[in-house]
Amino acid sequence: MDFTRGAQNIYPEFGQKWSEIVFDFNAFFFLLHFPVFAFPAYLLTNRIKYNFSEYVVVFIYVMAHYSIVAFPISIGTLLFNADMYVSISQPLLILIFVYCLYVLRRLTKYSARVFIGRALVYTMLAILLFFILVIGPMMVLLLIGVFDLQDFTPK
Numbered sequence: 001m002d003f004t005r006g007a008q009n010i011y012p013e014f015g016q017k018w019s020e021i022v023f024d025f026n027a028f029f030f031l032l033h034f035p036v037f038a039f040p041a042y043l044l045t046n047r048i049k050y051n052f053s054e055y056v057v058v059f060i061y062v063m064a065h066y067s068i069v070a071f072p073i074s075i076g077t078l079l080f081n082a083d084m085y086v087s088i089s090q091p092l093l094i095l096i097f098v099y100c101l102y103v104l105r106r107l108t109k110y111s112a113r114v115f116i117g118r119a120l121v122y123t124m125l126a127i128l129l130f131f132i133l134v135i136g137p138m139m140v141l142l143l144i145g146v147f148d149l150q151d152f153t154p155k
Contacts, residue, residue: 014151021141032133034059037100040125044118045108062103066096097123 022029038055046055070092077088101119110118141147 014147017141017147017151018138021137021146029133030063033063036129036133037062037126039129040122041100041104044122044125045104045110047108047110050107058103058107059100062096062100066092066099069095097126100126 034056037059038052041059042050042052042055070089073088073092074085077085101122104119104122105115108115138147142149
C-alpha cells in the first residue's frame with residue numbers, strides 16, 4: 001500500500017526511510033498530538049485559569065473520541081479499498097479540528113465573535129505546530145545522518 005501519494009516514485013530512498021520511521025514510532029507521534037492541540041488552547045482560551053496539564057487531559061479525551069470515530073472508518077476503508085485510505089483520512093483531520101473547537105467553545109465562556117477570532121488563531125497556531133511536528137523530526141534525522149541530501153533528489 002502506498003501512503004506517499006506518488007512521492008515514493010519521485011523520492012524512493014526518502015519514502016522508504018520515512019515510512020519505516022513513521023510506522024516504527026507511530027504511537028509516539030500520536031502522543032505528540034496532545035501538546036500540539038493543548039498549547040495553543042492554553043495560550044488562547046485560558047479564561048478560567050486551567051493548568052496546562054488540564055488542557056492536555058482534555059485533548060487526551062478529544063483524541064480518544066476521535067479514535068473511536070475514526071477507527072471503524074479506517075478499518076472499513078482498509079478492508080474494502082485500501083488505496084482510498086489517505087483520501088479518507090484527510091477529511092477526518094478536518095473533523096478533529098472542528099471537534100477541538102467545539103470542545104474549546106464548551107470549556108470557555110467567550111462570546112461568539114471573540115471565540116471565532118480566537119478559533120482562527122488557534123487553528124493557525126495548531127497547523128504551524130503540526131508542520132513543526134513533521135518537519136522537526138526530518139531535520140533531526142537529516143542532522144544525525146539517517147537521511148542524506150541525496151535522498152531528496154528526484155529520480
